[in-house]
Amino acid sequence: MAGQQIFDVTVIGAGPAGLIAAAACARSGLDTLLIGPPANSEDRRTSALFGGSIELLKKLDVWPELRDRSEPIGGIRIVDGSTSLFRAPEVLFEAREAGFEAFGYNIPNMALTKALEAVCGPSMTRVPTGVTSVKIGADEVELTVAGDGVFHARLAVAADGRASATRAAAGIEVSSWTYPQSAIITMFHHQRRHRDISTELHRPAGPLTVVPGPGLTSHLVWIDSREEVERLMGLDDAAFGRELGQALQGLLGSLSNFSPRQSFPLSGQTARSLAKNRVVVAGEAAHVIPPIGAQGLNLSCRDAATLAEIASDAKRSGADIGGEETLSRYESARRADIGTRVFAVDLLNRSLLSSYIPGVSLARGLGLFALASSPALRSRVMREGILPAASNPLMMSAEEISPPRLDEQTR
Ligand SMILES: Cc1cc2nc3c(=O)[nH]c(=O)nc-3n(C[C@H](O)[C@H](O)[C@H](O)COP(=O)(O)OP(=O)(O)OC[C@H]3O[C@@H](n4cnc5c(N)ncnc54)[C@H](O)[C@@H]3O)c2cc1C
Incomplete structure (x- = not known):
């Protein structure tokens, strides 16, 4: 059709993953279209984002807006709260031990999506409605949106969530499974300082994590059986605070001011x-994992x-941006990283759920014991968290990694 605009890339879905993908594409010189309603304004979660992800947020120009709303994560403490015979010692990973000021930052999701929307607006074409039909042709993807607008792009990025x-x-199938657990999140005030340490209490029904927030506040991600979560959700704040206080064994002192x-x-x-077929998948359209070890949005x-x-490499070299070469490069660049994280989170969760099986709890206990007693092993694990070996794109590069190394800070 004469005069029809064909975008290099269209991102479908303006949740956190879609916004970051669209902003990164526009920043890399791609003519970008972002389609999707604004992200859920009731999302009270926070995301712990590690070094490379923070570096990306800096390159996307959203970090100045987010820095003051975010709390550094200087340490990660793992406490074995299982009922196993082989209870492991507590392990404390300190970012300073690996030469970094912090592992990353804990960022409110609503602040993150608001800051990303603000940079996406001027740098791309933004359509704030849903896609109603996707047609994949030989040279382009055609998208119809609610209200009947029609758009075309060489490459479509499916960031429209788990039910994409x-x-x-595009004919991409999924493997899906469920866990007999749910997670509760809330923000609360407490009496004792968290000292920028995130604490993961590994209990038999799943981890209970408190992630540092500004001042004397923390964010909770409490994973437990579905029945227990239903019961906890039904409690009033005072009763919930008592149960959380008991679970934390006084770690943060008295607790108050719970957010809904x-x-x-x-x-x-x-x-x-x-x-496949001019479509790449990103975010939860590609991988859904339990909120253990803060992996989802980092992936x-x-x-x-x-x-x-x-x-952007394809564009610079004059190749087809949605062609086979781009698709196969993305597949091979992302497959190992996603596979490893999904496997590791699933294994950790299942090892907790099976902690009554002696072999499983012994293996987990020995792993934690090795980490507790070996600074070199801890350092390797920490570096893998900040700079994963399987995936290190330039926009998150090691050379410019954030947060700053300690030796840079003292200059
Ligand atoms: C309790 C909890 C805590 C978590 N904590 C962390 C953490 O600390 N660190 C971390 O890295 N990760 C964390 N995660 C994971 C992280 O929150 C998710 O990976 C992330 O929110 C998923 O974002 P997304 O954009 O892929 O999906 P979604 O947020 O589901 O966004 C999908 C978007 O697509 C849009 N959409 C759907 N259909 C269409 C359509 N037809 N047309 C246009 N748009 C459409 C939707 O409106 C939505 O905005 C946590 C997850 C949970 C559950």
């Missing part, structure tokens, strides 16, 4: 292919930065 219709239109609690049933899902940041790098 764009992924289905939200609960999330846990499930897992992976896309069987990450790229999505690596999806976004990798995609932007590969698609």
